[in-house]
Amino acid sequence: MQKREIWKGSEAIAEAAIRAGCRCFFGYPITPQNEIPEYMSRMLPQAGGVFVQAESELAAINMVYGAAASGVRAMTSSSSPGISLKQEGISYLVGAQLPAVIVNVMRGGPGLGSIQPSQGDYYQATRGGGNGDYRTVTLAPATLQEAVDLMQDAFDIADTYRNPVMVLADGLIGQMMEPIVWQDRPGRSLPPKTWAAEGRRGRTHNNFVTSLYIGAEECEEHNLELNRKYAAMEANECRWEELMTEDAQLILVAFGTPARVAETAMRNLRQEGWNVGLLRPITLWPFPTARIRELAGKSHVKAFLDVEMNLGQMLDDVNLAVNGQRPVHFYGRCGGAVPHVSEVEQAAQKVLEEVQ
Amino acid sequence: MTVIYQKTKGLQDTPLHYCPGCGHGIVHKLIGEVLEELGLLDTTVGICPVGCAVFAGSYFSCDCIEAAHGRAPAVATGVKRTHPDQCVFTYQGDGDLASIGTAEIVHAAMRGEKITTIFINNAIYGMTGGQMAPTTLVGQRATTAPLGRDPAQAGWPIRMAEMLSTLEGLVYAERVCVVDIPRLNKAKKAIKRAFELQMAGKGFTFVEVLSPCPTNWGMEPLEANQWLMEHMAAYYPLGVVKDTGGVTG
CATH class of the missing domain: 3.40.50.920 (Rossmann fold)
Known part of the structure; x- marks a missing residue:
């Protein structure tokens, strides 16, 4: 029989992300998900990764944007009001076609709301909360086992489509303790990140990561290209x-x-x-x-x-x-x-x- | 035949879109030359701003990332922390760096991120058409300060190099300008030192460039250079603001 371990939700999510190959975490403290950045600050450096406590959620998501643009598996986490601040960055991640994982441990809103569990951010997560016409695959775990299993999938889905993925957990998933089994989840085979701006290192062309398409026609073409990806996500990633x-x-x-x-x-x-x-x-x-x-x-x-x-x-x-x-x-x-x-x-x- | 001058390999062949008399193109060239001279073009990631230099990623001949308005230092942090061997710089204007991105620049400097920021201060919003910047001088007219900047209503212009120099993480800050050849050479020297200190792992480095914007100042290019020296340089003193970097190389 596989070994069952008791974990707290937020810590389990953080550990699962490290096991899924996440090598950098940028975040800002907010209840009820503080155990994620705390765990990451302890464990990520041991796994050869990078933890930075950002000055704001805005900065954190833009650090994710930088790391993702340079080809690294990156994530951030927050709770509802903090996720609102991250919407700018999420829109840019989609526009620049960058993979990243964003965990939202939802609390009551609107505004400062409460720090108890809620699902008030459903619209924001599923409609694209930032500017522009976009979608993000949104995964909603119901158990801690599912939460840890979905973390590997979240990173893989993000890399498959070069699009951010949101893990939408309510405060109960983040805060409760439950037994889980760490299973070896085979990752997907993924295309190499030939587009990454990580320094040319002998490459003959420059990589330029941007969400700017200044002409109406090129911006429309860009949107249509993104739309083809959303169609593929709809065809391949729907789960219930x-x-x-x-x-x-x-x-x-x-x-x-x-x-x-x-x-x-x-x-x-x-x-x-x-x-x-x-x-x-x-x-x-x-x-x-x-x-x-x-x-x-x-x-x-x-x-x-x-x-x-x-x-x-x-x-x-x-x-x-x-x-x-x-x-x-x-x-x-x-x-x-x-x-x-x-x-x-x-x-x-x-x-x-x-x-x- | 001896080559006595050629375009730097640090810039692509894309024609620049900047207005006549604008400082951006000159500073682009200086950065390109410095990166080429230091042999960094293959190991550099440039972070581009929102504003007039929004197309900078199509000009620099190195990998580049276009950031959201003001967030370049956060984006640079994400790149540098995960690629400590790479040279990472941000190129930002005054609206980007001193207004919407104030938190990001202050905290990147506070953390002593080993990046270089080139700050183009032209005391005006260029791209959006001449609105008041945080660095707009008292009395200077802008489309959102039609009677001139009034401190009672809009406060006083911000001196970013001095403000950031109070932070331990910043090892080098110099203010330069690009109005004539001697000052241009000085600016290049400053940019070079900033990159050298970054690559020596010393800490956050910052070069503020006072830069003319004839279009939005409503002046001829030469007149703009003159105005810059008379008015901007009087409020924003040129020279080294802080240098605790020591010897490099």
């Missing part, structure tokens, strides 16, 4: 998990910690004889639209209940996927409050009674 949807009358849709709450509610309701299933998006972008639409068309499916730690942001994507075929209900807590199993059960039962 389904539980007991085969005969479900009601399908719960939830990501991150609320998906675990929803799963317990589902199992309790199953014991009471209700046919409930769960669909848990693992990638929030690309969103499993096609699968949800397919489920909505099945005769046994009568309704959906979307559960989030916000006031209904993924709800938009669920509605777009269901496309009016079935009613979509919502239950959410926000500002740092976490939905209780009994609350989700109650909300589900109400919908189930309506559709009988």
